[in-house]
Amino acid sequence: MTVSPLPLAEFVVRVDNVIFSVDTDQNRLLVLLVQRQQPPFIGYWSLPGTLVRQGESLEAAAYRTLAEKIRVSNLYLEQLYTFGESDRNPTYGKRYLSVSYFALVRFADAELIVPGELPVQWFALSACPDLAFDHSKILAYGHRRLCNKLEYSPVAFDVLPEYFTLNDLYQFYSTVLGANFSDYSNFRSRLLKLGILQDTHQKVIRGAGRPATLYRFDREAFAALKDKPLVFV
Amino acid sequence: MTVSPLPLAEFVVRVDNVIFSVDTDQNRLLVLLVQRQQPPFIGYWSLPGTLVRQGESLEAAAYRTLAEKIRVSNLYLEQLYTFGESDRNPTYGKRYLSVSYFALVRFADAELIVPGELPVQWFALSACPDLAFDHSKILAYGHRRLCNKLEYSPVAFDVLPEYFTLNDLYQFYSTVLGANFSDYSNFRSRLLKLGILQDTHQKVIRGAGRPATLYRFDREAFAALKDKPLVFV
């Protein structure tokens, strides 16, 4: 850690969250956006973000931003990427660094906190406007990560209800990855063969048709397979 | 970007590089370390890093650190992860944020710049000491990334000479992933079937044995397959 002879940059660090959710009823992948009330980019939609406070870890700042916008019981959160602009911000006279986080929340119990002044809203990813700053780039990056994660990691179970049918799981995957990502019956057999789903022997009836079996994610069985690469798609 | 009522943290941002190289002659995966001359952790080895200067992008800082330690003609560089301590550093009175970068350089032409005071050295990953700060954690993270990258992305070609034999490529993979990562003949057929290697029809003789064909990476052919997932192992 040599002391540099040239002046160091002083930074204010932002955390910006790409918060996804899946509305399986309407088959839509959603992203949470807030509308800016101040310049620059006034009126534009942007990712929910915040400035990191004294004594606050990056992850804590990410959780705080999330908690300011929605109440959720279950979620998956991980760091995405750090974007650094090289020129100083005129307002603060300092440089901004944006550490982005990627979150996936359960739609059914994601209750939006809509304060008077700051519009917060789910957007279908397919109908998403141009965002402020470089947030469209961050969003695209987050979407790629989400698709990849689904293939080899059990994030879906962090966000599905505790008990779910194989069709619920399939709908979830279809909505994120697009239809034709896989044949339903092959998806079934693949997932069941992994041995990470517990059959509860309970059935659920939803309208017409044969009752579906309820499964739950078996965390112990999954932990035992931690080193083996899993393929969900 | 709401102005927060609570005091914001002021940051000094470091860039720390996990710089890997592969010595295919000795079958060793190497990482570049520097020995600390100041407290804390005086005498400990650490990842080469630097503080980000005014007007300097994160990536530029990563390249600068690299260029201060080694001269290379070819390399692969990407951002790894951002580690943020939540408590302020006593020396600077500010918080540190460490944005880590992951680099892979060609060993043959990585010429170490050894200044008088600051020892810089390649370490075999298998014989790597405990590092200063949380750098062992960062290194482990970088190693995992390297192994994953090799499986689905053509980083090896950024770091192999322009013309190489299939055995060179195999040695490279073996050294990083460990022997028994794959049978040589199966590796050959898999790589050739991808269609991203150009046969130059030139042969090279290295000691005894049948001359080997020289190949080169076919960037156009690879670009055409960009959307299809490739498997190198």
Place this chain on the structure above:
DNA sequence: ACAAAAGTGTTTACTTTACACCCATGA
């Protein structure tokens, strides 16, 4: 002629894909 390294081919087991078909329920 033999060792060494490059390169080819083959056998076997497994996965993936596409699709046909049966099952259990409500209307």
Place this chain on the structure above:
DNA sequence: TCATGGGTGTAAAGTAAACACTTTTGT
């Protein structure tokens, strides 16, 4: 009894792993 969604099975194609074998060079 038929529509609807749940669930099983299977044939064909493709991939992976192990390994035997051939080819071309230096010594």
